[in-house]
Amino acid sequence: MKSVTKQRELLTKIRLSAKKAGLDKLSDEEITAEIAVYRKSKIK
Numbered sequence: 001m002k003s004v005t006k007q008r009e010l011l012t013k014i015r016l017s018a019k020k021a022g023l024d025k026l027s028d029e030e031i032t033a034e035i036a037v038y039r040k041s042k043i044k
Helices: 002-020 028-043
Strands: none
Touching: none
């Protein structure tokens, strides 16, 4: 049960951080592009 609580706290922090950075307003296309960039960076 402790891990569930910690996960919820972590997700809340991530959501607040994203909102503060303005990332909560990304379109589906922008999200897909960000994921593609991240994946390409992991291949190298």
